[in-house]
Amino acid sequence: MLVIIGGKTWPQDLRWILAGTASAVTAAGCYGWEWWTEGAIPGGSSRTGLVCGVAGGLIILFELLLWPRKRVRSWRLGSAQTWLRAHIWLGLLAVPLVLMHARLLFIGGWLNLALMTTFLLVIASGVWGLFLQQFLPTMLLEQVPAETIYEQIDHVARQRCRDLEKLVGALCVGDPHAPHDRTPEADDDGAEHAVVTGFRSLTGIQGKVLETVPVYSPIPGTLPIRRCFFTELRPYLLDGKAPGREGLASTAAAARRFAALRAESPPEAASLIDHLAQACDQRRQGDLQMRIHRWLHGWLLVHVPLSVSLAVLLAVHIPVALWYW
Amino acid sequence: MPPLPPIARPEGSTSREQVARIDRAYFHTPNHFAVARRWLILLALLLGVGWCAWGAWDQPRHHSPGAVAHVHAPWEHDCETCHQPLSPIRDNTWLTTPLTRQASDAACEACHRVASHTSRQIAHEVGSCASCHADHLGRSADLTRVSDQTCTACHAQIARHRVSVQPPADGPASSDAPITRFDNEHHPAFASLMKDPGRLKFSHGRHMRLGLTFGPTASSARPADATLWTYGQMSAGDQARYRPEGGSPSDPVQLACSSCHAFAPSLADGDLRVISAFVAGAAPGAYPLPVTFENHCAACHALPTSGTGPNAPDASAAVPHGIDPAGLRQFLEGLALREALAADGAVLREPLLPRPLPASAAAEGKALQDLVEQRVAGSRTFVRGTCQKCHQLEEAPLAAAGSLLPASTAAAREAVWFRVAPTQVPGVWLGKARFNHQAHRSFSCQQCHAAADPASATGTAPAGLPEGGPLDHQMVMIAGRESCVVCHAPTQPAPHGEPIRGGARFDCVECHGYHGSGSHLFLGQAP
Numbered sequence: 001m002l003v004i005i006g007g008k009t010w011p012q013d014l015r016w017i018l019a020g021t022a023s024a025v026t027a028a029g030c031y032g033w034e035w036w037t038e039g040a041i042p043g044g045s046s047r048t049g050l051v052c053g054v055a056g057g058l059i060i061l062f063e064l065l066l067w068p069r070k071r072v073r074s075w076r077l078g079s080a081q082t083w084l085r086a087h088i089w090l091g092l093l094a095v096p097l098v099l100m101h102a103r104l105l106f107i108g109g110w111l112n113l114a115l116m117t118t119f120l121l122v123i124a125s126g127v128w129g130l131f132l133q134q135f136l137p138t139m140l141l142e143q144v145p146a147e148t149i150y151e152q153i154d155h156v157a158r159q160r161c162r163d164l165e166k167l168v169g170a171l172c173v174g175d176p177h178a179p180h181d182r183t184p185e186a187d188d189d190g191a192e193h194a195v196v197t198g199f200r201s202l203t204g205i206q207g208k209v210l211e212t213v214p215v216y217s218p219i220p221g222t223l224p225i226r227r228c229f230f231t232e233l234r235p236y237l238l239d240g241k242a243p244g245r246e247g248l249a250s251t252a253a254a255a256r257r258f259a260a261l262r263a264e265s266p267p268e269a270a271s272l273i274d275h276l277a278q279a280c281d282q283r284r285q286g287d288l289q290m291r292i293h294r295w296l297h298g299w300l301l302v303h304v305p306l307s308v309s310l311a312v313l314l315a316v317h318i319p320v321a322l323w324y325w
Numbered sequence: 326m327p328p329l330p331p332i333a334r335p336e337g338s339t340s341r342e343q344v345a346r347i348d349r350a351y352f353h354t355p356n357h358f359a360v361a362r363r364w365l366i367l368l369a370l371l372l373g374v375g376w377c378a379w380g381a382w383d384q385p386r387h388h389s390p391g392a393v394a395h396v397h398a399p400w401e402h403d404c405e406t407c408h409q410p411l412s413p414i415r416d417n418t419w420l421t422t423p424l425t426r427q428a429s430d431a432a433c434e435a436c437h438r439v440a441s442h443t444s445r446q447i448a449h450e451v452g453s454c455a456s457c458h459a460d461h462l463g464r465s466a467d468l469t470r471v472s473d474q475t476c477t478a479c480h481a482q483i484a485r486h487r488v489s490v491q492p493p494a495d496g497p498a499s500s501d502a503p504i505t506r507f508d509n510e511h512h513p514a515f516a517s518l519m520k521d522p523g524r525l526k527f528s529h530g531r532h533m534r535l536g537l538t539f540g541p542t543a544s545s546a547r548p549a550d551a552t553l554w555t556y557g558q559m560s561a562g563d564q565a566r567y568r569p570e571g572g573s574p575s576d577p578v579q580l581a582c583s584s585c586h587a588f589a590p591s592l593a594d595g596d597l598r599v600i601s602a603f604v605a606g607a608a609p610g611a612y613p614l615p616v617t618f619e620n621h622c623a624a625c626h627a628l629p630t631s632g633t634g635p636n637a638p639d640a641s642a643a644v645p646h647g648i649d650p651a652g653l654r655q656f657l658e659g660l661a662l663r664e665a666l667a668a669d670g671a672v673l674r675e676p677l678l679p680r681p682l683p684a685s686a687a688a689e690g691k692a693l694q695d696l697v698e699q700r701v702a703g704s705r706t707f708v709r710g711t712c713q714k715c716h717q718l719e720e721a722p723l724a725a726a727g728s729l730l731p732a733s734t735a736a737a738r739e740a741v742w743f744r745v746a747p748t749q750v751p752g753v754w755l756g757k758a759r760f761n762h763q764a765h766r767s768f769s770c771q772q773c774h775a776a777a778d779p780a781s782a783t784g785t786a787p788a789g790l791p792e793g794g795p796l797d798h799q800m801v802m803i804a805g806r807e808s809c810v811v812c813h814a815p816t817q818p819a820p821h822g823e824p825i826r827g828g829a830r831f832d833c834v835e836c837h838g839y840h841g842s843g844s845h846l847f848l849g850q851a852p
Contacts, residue, residue, distance in 0.1 A: 038417060039474020040459065043390075046417045108391035108461065111380045151351050297358055304362055305369035312373030316380070320388050324404055325413045325420075 009081070016089035024096045027052055031100045043103045045325055053101035057314060059094040060119075063087055064311055067304070088130060095123055111320065115313040122306045129299035140292050146285045150293045153286045160279050161237040163196040164229065171272050172226035173218045196275050221266045225273065228261055233276055240287045249287065254280050391461040394468050407432050407460075416456040426453045440841035445487040450479065457839075469834060473506060476833040480504040507831045508810050515755060518801045523750035524717045525798055529777035536577030537625070553577040554625065563624035578625075582770045582777075585621040586613040588762055596620070601752045610763035612753060618646040628711060630660060630704040644708055650721035650742040653708065654701075658729040661700035665693055697730060709743055717746040754803055758836040776802040 031048045035041055042049045066087045069075060077083075099105065102116050140147060148156050196211050232248065241249040248254045258277045262270060348354075380387030385402050393401055400406040408414055409432065412425040433454040442451070457475045458468040479486035484501045502513040531537055536553030556564050557574030564574065567584060588610040598620075604612045618626075628644040641660075648656060712718060721744040771778045813835065814827035 034417070037474060037478065039472030039477075042417065045413060045415060047419055050419060109389050110387040111377070112390065114376055149351060151354050151356055152348060155348050155351065294358075301358070301362055301365055305365040308366050309369040309373035309376075312370065312377060316377040320380075323410050324388060324408045325411060325418070 009085075012085065013089070016085060020089050020093040023093055027055075027097060027100060041103050041106060042100070044101045044107075044321060049101050049103070052097040056094045056097040056101055057318065059090045059097070060310065060314060063091050063094070064307060067307075088126075091123065091126055094119075111313065111317060115310070115317050118306055118310045118313060122303060122310055125299050125303040125306065129303060132295055132299065136292050136296050140289065140296075144285045144289045144292070146282045147289055148286070150289065153290060157237055157240070157283060157286060160196070160282065161234060164237070164276065164279055165234070167196060167272060167275060168226055168229045171219050171269070172222040172229075173220060175223060175226055175230075196279075219266060219268045219272075222269045222272070224264050225261060225269055225276070228257075229276065232257075233280065237279055237283050240283055240290075248280050249284060251281075251284065254284075389461060392464050393460050394462070394466045395464045396468070397460060398464065407455075414453065414455040415459075416452045421453075430454050442839050442841075443487070447486060447488065450486055470832075471834055471839075473833050476837070476839075477505050507806075507833070507835075508814060509807060512806060515758075515805050517751070517754055517756045518803055518805050521798055521801050523748055523798050524746055525748040525750050526715050526717075527798055529802060532580055533778060535579050537580070559624050567624065582774075585616050588613055603753055607759070608761055608763065610766075611759070611761040613762065615752060622646075626715075628708070630657060631707050644711075647745075650723055650744045651727050654705075654723060654727065654742060655729060657701045657704045657708070658697060661697040661704065662693075662729065664700065665696045694730060701730075705742070712743070712745055716748070718743040719746050720744075754801075755836075759838065760836070773804040773808055774802050775804070776800060 027048065031042060031052070034046055034048045038046070044050065044053050066083055069077065069083055070080075073080075098116075098119055102112070105116065107113065107116060236248045247257060254277065258273055258280075261276075262273055265273065384404070389401075389404070392398075397407075407429075409425070409428045412428050413421045414429045415421070416426065430453050437454070452475070457471045460466070460468060481503050483503065503511075504513065505511045536555070538553060555575050555577055556568040556572060559567065559578075567578065567580070568574070568576070569579075598615050598617055600615060604615075616622075623646070628646060630642065630644060644653065644656065709718065721742045723742050765773075810831070811826060812829040813831040814829070815831070816828040817826045819825045
């Protein structure tokens with residue numbers, strides 16, 4: 001991930017920007033001169049057009065090399081950040097070069113049109129991805145302090161739900177009308193403590209912690225907590241935001257719900273309610289993380305496959321163009 | 326509520342048990358993003374390959390950058406007709422060599438045999454056919470409509486781009502002026518309009534005036550003592566041709582431009598004129614048909630042999646127009662003989678002097694000989710004057726052998742006759758450009774030929790020549806570049822209600838051709 005706007009790597013980016021701009025301006029100057037002297041828009045076979053085309057093709061080839069470079073991390077061919085920076089700025093430099101090679105889009109032939117369209121889509125998706133990466137990681141850092149590995153979100157949610165089930169089973173009185181709420185795991189161990197997943201933020205350092213909660217005996221008057229957990233909290237913790245559970249997905253609505261729960265529960269259950277509220281908050285963060293993750297990585301579903309198409313079309317374009325020079 | 330799925334490892338309070346809460350094999354869990362990406366990559370790969378395979382099957386549509394012009398449409402699907410494999414067809418590439426150029430041009434020249442531009446061109450600077458005539462620009466593209474830069478690439482600095490030659494001693498060399506576009510600043514004045522090379526003494530001013538009189542140019546009033554030429558002085562056939570409908574034979578003659586300058590697409594039956602190949606090959610009506618004496622002058626200008634006879638003699642007594650000096654001598658001698666014998670046949674036997682001795686054969690007919698000599702001399706002087714009215718004459722020595730009279734006679738010994746110098750009136754004035762009168766038919770003739778109109782010729786005559794005077798062969802009566810750029814220029818905005826200026830095409834090929842232009846004219850040289 002490369003943060004350009006306001007990033008600490010701006011000096012390095014500036015060098016790429018200046019070099020790319022100088023190259024583009026030089027190419028445009030040569031192209032304009034040839035345009036002026038020839039009296040027609042230089043095509044791909046013209047002197048400047050061919051140079052731009054070769055340069056653009058080599059850049060595209062280099063851009064494609066990022067993929068094997070990522071898969072073979074053992075290669076000592078520059079840092080990943082350098083590769084990514086070159087990928088971005090050379091990719092942007094390829095745009096004017098390819099446009100000049102392609103006669104400023106005044107081209108014909110379905111192969112050329114498909115190639116150009118694919119190229120522009122690849123560039124557009126890449127620029128979109130670059131744009132998203134300028135602020136989404138920061139948003140993730142600020143709004144999802146309980147961030148976890150994307151693939152682990154559901155696993156962590158289930159783990160958290162199990163912990164709370166045990167805690168609720170131990171501290172809340174049973175519901176005679178809903179005997180199945182008592183899960184086997186909550187009944188069998190008779191442990192004197194329970195482990196719950198917590199979240200701490202201390203002097204700028206934040207992260208998840210495992211917290212051991214002592215368990216003595218069920219607290220009288222906690223039946224509403226038990227019912228609330230099994231009817232509202234547990235489905236939300238397991239599946240996140242879903243139709244009918246928007247209340248807990250909203251911070252304010254969840255706060256109101258837990259305030260009401262505190263009001264009808266004994267003071268000894270305050271700690272338990274805090275754990276439940278914190279679990280809801282972490283689930284909310286998990287949902288947000290999943291949403292941000294989709295935005296952060298969704299553009300790659302366009303960018304990478306189209307790059308493959310681009311490579312195929314380019315591989316055919318080169319011999320065809322040389323044959324019918 | 327279904328029970329939760331069991332967790333892989335039992336958790337506990339010890340560190341080992343707490344670590345076990347983490348699914349360390351999470352990366353083996355299928356990531357729907359990665360799965361979707363993998364399938365999309367495969368799909369994109371198949372699409373790309375499929376598209377290319379389709380292109381190989383349907384090559385012209387996929388590989389041709391555009392439809393070829395309609396003249397090349399039959400070869401739309403046969404790329405190799407014009408394209409040589411791996412050989413650039415245009416010049417502006419890094420890999421163009423004389424061999425590739427020759428190969429690509431040969432494909433064009435298989436059908437198109439064209440002349441080179443000029444003998445002064447520098448061979449290696451001449452581009453390949455396709456460099457100028459770019460195709461694949463659509464069915465309706467005009468391959469001959471090349472851009473100005475193909476011309477100005479050399480003509481912007483023409484002195485550097487042509488072989489220098491010694492100009493003729495009798496005229497300045499063609500212009501080295503740079504030409505970058507058509508306007509008053511970047512295109513020189515039309516060289517062929519600099520000077521009238523013609524030697525025909527002709528007055529448009531007099532012939533366009535009512536009654537064909539001399540007079541002041543700017544005024545339509547004619548001198549009171551002017552002798553008017555009337556339709557009645559013409560033959561019946563010419564009256565029918567020139568007299569307007571409803572006109573009277575006593576009306577003074579009023580000629581119009583069309584009286585002499587016809588733009589008919591073809592000649593009428595029986596109309597024999599010499600037409601240059603350039604005019605004959607031009608679009609119908611582009612150029613006027615040539616003016617000829619028989620068609621346009623003879624109606625008023627008969628060619629009598631003496632001032633005492635009828636003004637319009639019969640055909641046998643009129644000097645044939647265009648006759649050479651020897652023919653003229655024979656014509657005049659024959660006419661004199663015929664007239665003398667017709668008047669009195671006895672002159673054949675009448676001796677010139679009293680004969681003391683029996684008359685010799687040589688003495689007989691001396692009277693006739695003298696009479697003929699006298700008549701021929703008079704006619705020659707008269708005809709010479711007649712010819713001089715319109716033509717410049719040159720001396721023409723003739724041998725006595727061709728005379729009808731005995732070699733000993735003075736008439737036969739009169740060696741020096743005259744011939745009419747070539748008129749040198751250009752059949753096409755703009756020798757290096759095309760002009761189409763038909764395309765400009767919405768304009769009046771006077772807009773471009775103002776000097777030919779006595780009513781509007783004020784100020785157009787060069788210094789030293791009379792306005793609308795009797796002779797205008799020393800002035801060019803064709804408007805030049807300045808009148809062209811009024812329309813042939815970029816469109817200029819005009820206030821509402823006023824005519825828009827400019828807008829007509831003004832690129833090089835609008836007027837100029839390239840192939841077969843030949844060497845540039847030198848001023849004063851006829852095309």
